Amino acid sequence: MGRLFDFMLPENMSPLTADYTDGLFHFINEASTIVLVGITIALIYFAIRYRRKSSDDKTPVITHNNKLEITWSVIPLFITLIIFSWGYKGWLNLKAVPDDAYEIHVTGFKWNWAVSYENGAQTLNEIHVPQGTPVKLVMKSRDVLHSFFVPDYRVKQDVLPNRYTYVWFQAEEVGESQVFCTEYCGTSHSNMLAKVIVHEPDDFKNWLEMNGGAGGSGDPVEAGKELVNLNGCQACHSVDGTPGIGPSFKGIWGKEESLADGSTVTVDENYVRESILNPGAKIVAGHDNVMTPYEGILSDEDITNIIEYLKTIE
């Protein structure tokens, strides 16, 4: 412990994925510091020792020195090859998911992370995982590129709309770790945050059972509210009237909205349905066309439930 550059790295919460990276990070930093100090001392020493005394100073003709050239080509080559192999080994480790890893599905979309578990439990922007167990996240995007990054675990992976990607880690301590989106994705890119929440294995089981089968209460208003939360609608549409990227849901039902093209529309069932499935069709004045279409993501029943919920927000 106690390496020179320890202050630069966040706490290591997943040694199985982070140890290789941290070791190499320290090695490169320390080796670089030695060479940089050497270069700097040489620069300062030469500048003082050989400062110009008069304009008639005579300098020797030293055109080249093959031994030196070979030395400072081969030694760095050697060191960089070590770094390459070390980095390669650590990277293979990041790619090789343990066979017994626990799988969780993660979907990135503007600007939230939707998470679903084996028993149908769903969470938004919270990834609940068991402690001391390898966890594999299978990820995809619903719209543009995103990137899933947990500094505490030293893992990062772009999330793409046209293929699945994955990361794995094994959190050793109960607690929370920050998740960032690191691929620029528009207005609220910097708010696309989440937490990994690590439970003791038994607690995780309990949590999973309690949350299984979300939205099963049977009450359309409650189900609609759940859907609005799980799909991250509130990232852009507030429920308390605060202006946001999209129009607030507060008092929206039956409202007359002016559209960007100058016409007006009344917020009714058909308008809400159209705005969910094809958001670009009728844009309310003062807002941009940035919403992801939910065609194929929300069922007709889901939309009906959301409409029932919207009616209640006054």
Added chain:
Amino acid sequence: MEAVKTSEKTTLQVKRFKPSENPTTNFFTEERGLKAWLTTVDHKKIGLMYLGAVAFFFALAGFLAIALRTELWTPAKTFIEADTYNKLFTLHGAMMVFFVLVPSIPAALGNFILPMQLGAKDVAFPRLNLASFYIYLIGAVFTFIALFMGGFDTGWTFYTPYSSDGDSATVIWVTLGVFILGFSSILTSTNFMTTIHKLRAPGITWDKLPLNIWALYATSIIQILATPVLAITILLLSLENIMDIGIFDPAKGGDPVLYQHFFWFYSHPAVYIMIVPGFGIISEVITTFSKKTIFGYWAIALSSLAIAFIGFLVWGHHMFTSGQSPVATTIFSFLTFLVGIPTGIKIFNWVATLYKGSIDMKTPMLYVFIFLFLFSIGGFTGIMLGALSVNIHLHDTYYVVAHFHYVMMGGTLMALLAGLHYWWPKMTGKMYNETLGKVAATLIFIGFNMTFLPQFVMGAQGMPRRYYNYIDQFTPFHQTSTVGSYVLGVAFLIILYYLVKSLMSDEKAPANPWESRGLEWQSTSPPDLHNFDHTPVVINKPYDYHRPMEEFQLGLAVEHNGHGEAHDVDVKETEQENS
């Protein structure tokens, strides 16, 4: 005197001459007025017009940087909205890369200096040279059209499918601007390569070529080979946006990772387009102010070419987390380390040049020292980012932001400032204030490190780039960085002040204030419209600092002007001297 033709070489009889210290005319006085400037085919005037344009865009993009840093003073909103912030960082990046860094050294300083270092009257195609400048301006106009249409917020990388989503009209305008700009680069490079091959003065054999020319030569190769790929990429992007053909957008059946391959196939070599010309300036300045022969001439010259070629094979190191094939990732990481070696060789050779020199710490030399320190840090952190497992952690964080600012600003821009101060008396005939020059250089060094060192730390701790809001723990790093950027701002204002002031002053700079042995310094300051009174015959090597200044006169062919002969000439002097 007779030119004796041997089987391989021509021997040219020459006598020496020295350009006048007090010329009655120079290129400023010979063609006057706005029209003469706008229609000029003189490489010096075109170079200065480029310099003015680059300075304008630098000021604009630099101002944006200050605005961005000010917004980041607090974790939430400080004074602008998220959408505005996203547009500003996009514009800052796009302008700095395409309008400042790419053309700065080759098109501005290179245009002025390259023909003079070759002893030529002008570049090979003077009209094409003027056309390049106007194409550059047209490209800029397209970008401003996009700005007035509401701006664009895609980041300078224009990653799909974000860039093809929603309001893509502005993206089409700005990418077309970049497309047009590319032709300016291609034409300038074609011009430079032709000039280097065909217009070298008699006596300049390949081993007498200044290292600045080697660097510009390597740059030109990269520009000619890489820029068309950017053009193709942009064309495909526009086709997709306008005609709905699925190329990069998965919603239309395309692949976003393909876009990244295309984009970085240009944009990684573009990094070398930006930095290699800087290497040329460092070699010129470090020899002049240490009054010493360059150490490892061929090592430096050939490492530029090595960088130019290997630089084409490493683009995938921008994509380690993108989902590209694991085999490709491994190979790209390996090649990335290889491209670091020639860069290291250069640094070591420059430091070795200082050994037993006669070092005069004037402003240009101060910038060279700053360059060597900052660029070394840029190089080491590049090694860090090339290492696969570490890259996964650091990719798209502020660590990367700090790294490329150390390379681009600590490298290219410091070299540009070294060159600007070094050639200022040559270009303008005026001398800047040395004390203010050193004050500004010191402030830049302090401000730069204050701005970007904290970014390494917060990046390694996880702070992602392109973030408008951030979590509280990063506040102290962001605030230090913001203060540093203000120091940088002040330093650049000081530079602007003393350079403008020197232009206004009546005091004339000497023709060769640094006693440089470079060919461009053997002309008058500012140079005559045609650079030299006669076609010079080059007798000495460019870095023969061990020989007294008096020997550094130009040769003049006695019988004929030396043209029509091969460049492989043996120079033989006549006894009579003319000084």
